[in-house]
Amino acid sequence: MPDSPVAGSRKEAAVQALAAVPNVPGAPKPDPILVADHVMRRFGGLTAVDVDHVEIQRGAITALIGPNGAGKTTFFNLLTGFDTPDSGSWLFNGKDLAGIPAYRVARMGMVRTFQLTKALSRMKVIENMRLGSTGQTGERLWASMLPFTWRKQEREITSRADALLERFNLLAKREDFAGSLSGGQRKLLEMARALMSGPEMVMLDEPMAGVNPALTQSLLQHIKDLREQGMTVLFVEHDMDMVRDISDWVIVMAQGRVIAEGPPEDVMKDSAVIDAYLGGHHDKALTASGVSFTEEDPA
Template sequence: MSESTVARSDLADPATRQALMAGVDATPGSAKPDSILVVDNIVRQFGGITAVDVSHLEVQRGIITALIGPNGAGKTTFFNLITGFDKPSSAKTGAHWSFDGATLDKTSASSVAKAGMVRTFQLTKALSRMTVMDNMMLGAQGQAGENLLKCVFKPLWSGQEKAIEEKAKELLQRFKLLEKKDDYAGSLSGGQRKLLEMARALMSDPKMIMLDEPMAGVNPALTQSLLGHIQSLRDDGTTVLFVEHDMHVVRHISDWVAVMAEGRLVAEGPADTVMSDTAVIDAYLGAHHDTDLGDDALLSDQAMVEIQQEVAAEQAEREEEA
């Protein structure tokens, strides 16, 4: 099935989306009417620990799919694997995934992005010591001026450069960053950086955008506008897959939810269905069984300590990479 059966503009209408997904089984790994991303048998181990072990997952074109799960469920690792930033341990034993019909098993991260699947990072990778505008300009594909042989001759690329700049300005306008275009990206707030990263990803007109915890570290005022942006992306016809652990967010904007726990895909379905699934509650909450999902009271002292430790670990990882 392709775009002809479900016109993109139709998907801006919630009823159409519901109707589209109504026929899909709410079981892990269920088939979708029009999958843009299909993942099979992808396993990643670190030392002896299995971080990701997903046997089958399909992502429907044109809607917002949320990938949720407790910390350490392997969501980010899964993202890294399918975007080429990491190699599955099962590379030689049947790992297979394809995007929009093209196989991605051995594709490098940059080629994945070129194919139209662009991602953002949980810890934003805004290029701090470059201006917001430069950040945006880097997002555009197929620039003649990025060719070493052509780059010294300005006339060969100045026209394209202007066009790209116009496009960047439009996007910045949309994300309300235009007035900051000459500022260093490092001077933006956490939320603005998330917006910038998203806008930068859109410079290449991706078919699918993959957002890794877009709401993490963003102040509440910006969260709403971020959500709005994500929804408008969908309404413009871009497929969205995002990782999140904040249940409120997921419930409000996602058309479909996939749940990961301990590296496996444990549930799939519309947000409401998934959140009442006992398997999800078990996997997701463990000891906090009796609490309501998406309740802030969830953040008990112990949970806070755990989260802090995870944050410390991530921090360390980031430093290691630096």
């Protein structure tokens, strides 16, 4: 994990790097970490995802938004190896990920969380965290029966886990079963657990879903912290206010395709985006009267 510089500097760097990028779907980025080309996924007759070209800027927070059924989560699953596209290619750090199973994608430095939080209920919080660490000797069958081969590494993993739990305000829950945590705490645990592997890129599927407003702010701050520590974040979200607050770049999907891209302020004025959310023939007088869709709850 790169050392964290002065707070805020990475945000400026990300905004600056993206300043010259044109606001068109599939725009090339100066330093893409993830590039997807012609990724298509069909479920029977339904084309869930049909993305011609999209690039994700390294070190930035990119939001993936779109109305329900736009194919955001499916696209997420395709990128992380949890689903296989019918065609297309996608590169992470220049490496082709086609045919790479999900667990290897995670080991390469791209970890994800889930829309429906997957806390491992009947395991303690600290065990959840320890599980997140990759490359453990004790996870090999033969070595596992010889504790002296993995004790030292286990201690190192535990201290790293404790540090993360402290940062995510979960240290008091260390010995509790993950199943006893609240919805928001589970989201925090899932994020902290994903960080145990020291990823380069973190993919968050609806990190705010089901989180109470009090926790939302702290969750947002944690996402910003990821960027400050040099990680790239791609997240799916419905809530426009959150998106505007934390993202450096927004990609809008509708009906499986990328329909708009740009900085949050510009994207929210984009007529294609408004059409996608409110329908093509929405009442023009409504926007003219100053009620912009960003103040509506799109979900």
